[in-house]
Amino acid sequence: MELERKLVLDVKALLMQKIKPSDIVILADKKLENIGLPQEIVINSTCKIREGNDPFKVSENINFFTLHKFKGLDSQVVLYINDRTDYLKAKTDYVGMSRARSILFVYQKK
Numbered sequence: 001m002e003l004e005r006k007l008v009l010d011v012k013a014l015l016m017q018k019i020k021p022s023d024i025v026i027l028a029d030k031k032l033e034n035i036g037l038p039q040e041i042v043i044n045s046t047c048k049i050r051e052g053n054d055p056f057k058v059s060e061n062i063n064f065f066t067l068h069k070f071k072g073l074d075s076q077v078v079l080y081i082n083d084r085t086d087y088l089k090a091k092t093d094y095v096g097m098s099r100a101r102s103i104l105f106v107y108q109k110k
Contacts, residue, residue, distance in 0.1 A: 003107060004037055007079060010105055011043050011062060019077060019103075021047050026064040027096050028081035035083050035109055037064075067095050074099045083109040 041049040052063030078100035
């Protein structure tokens with residue numbers, strides 16, 4: 001899948017820049033399975049992308065959260081997956097993109 005490949009490449013590039021996995025969050029308005037991604041994506045032998053349960057728990061993995069679960073929080077690095085095409089697109093874009101403190105990647109799901 002194209003989106004999965006892009007996520008893996010971008011995460012690997014971030015990790016090479018010495019950014020900690022716990023400082024990277026992937027956000028979308030839907031759960032992983034609802035945007036066509038597997039429940040777990042292996043980046044390397046020590047790091048995976050997986051759906052997070054608790055935004056306050058520090059993990060050695062890169063957590064994926066829905067916008068709703070991550071509401072009011074932020075992260076150093078946000079990889080935001082936009083899957084909306086309706087009239088709420090601008091609102092969800094703002095919520096997702098404003099969570100990044102330093103680095104933001106935006107992916108448009110087609």
